[in-house]
Amino acid sequence: MRNTIENTSFHLPEPVIRRLPWYLSYAKLARQKGEKSVSSTQIAHALNIDTSQVAKDLSILKIAGKTRVGYDLETLVETLSDVLGFSNTHSAFLVGVGNLGSALIQDNGLAQYGLRITAGFDTKFEMDGMRINQIPIHLMDDFAFLCRKTHTEIGVLTVPSECAQQVAEEMVAAGIRAIWNFTPFRIHVPEDIIVQNTSIYAHLALMFNRLNNK
């Protein structure tokens, strides 16, 4: 029995969206173990957060639990995947096929979460026509043409910091609407362009700092 959702595009506060993948991860795990349902208390305990927080977050998504039974796991997994956008496949172009860029192209895990990198771009002539993990690599010169032709809206930015701003501008000019920025550089783009900054090196700094202060 699935709780129907008319519109999976919720306007959710960022802290809520950040917690949802934890719930999804936990729900998938419980389902794998053969469970049929979970309570908000179980989820809260496993994830080290408040029970009321879990109940509140899930109620925003209109996921209803049953008294003494809890949340149906199938519904939970399906709804969370939908809301998080992991059920649909979003195509993306990646620019900057260096270490991190090729690593992401090779990470098939992204596809499970709804992101399919369909092409990589670089300025190095010798990379033109290459394939990594069966994904074609093109010259940056072809970016705008291919982007418009395929209606690709997501750009993954893995270039060196010093090119980040320029490439971001080229992405926007070609019709990219969301940029997943892996560089530590804060790019400037028009207000209607979505920027998601994921600087894994910043997380590294956080970890080193805590380690040194122990």
Add this chain to the structure above:
Amino acid sequence: MRNTIENTSFHLPEPVIRRLPWYLSYAKLARQKGEKSVSSTQIAHALNIDTSQVAKDLSILKIAGKTRVGYDLETLVETLSDVLGFSNTHSAFLVGVGNLGSALIQDNGLAQYGLRITAGFDTKFEMDGMRINQIPIHLMDDFAFLCRKTHTEIGVLTVPSECAQQVAEEMVAAGIRAIWNFTPFRIHVPEDIIVQNTSIYAHLALMFNRLNNK
């Protein structure tokens, strides 16, 4: 002229630490362009943040700017790298040589930021003795022994979610003090163990959600 720092282990608030890699990235860029110094206004403008915020953050690090000249770029780069822990090399063991795991092993960029993955571990027998990017892959059975032998204190966790908790416990038992958790699972560890959660899939969810709401 370098401002000396007696102790680079500052107890910095997390929001400050998160901004420092941006300053570093900007400072490196300016240095590369041949600049000798930058003002807090220039940094603030480039990064889209408050000038007073930049000045405050840098003063916490005891980096002093000169009136009408600004911050010396060499000092800025060096001090920020030191404070962020990027100047020292920290060895780490990675567990879970799947898509993301091998991607990280292949990402030489991490070394530039002070993290050197010296070995990978997996439960798959066929991986034992393999090398990826010249880094040896061992069986998980050898983790504790090799960890103690090499005094490795950082563990990178890239296993499937369902193994995250168990592997985290094995890491802690073997002497790991900081875990860089790439799984979307919230691991439970003793209080003195540092956990840095980096769920790139959670960032993906944030981006999808904003894209769908446009």
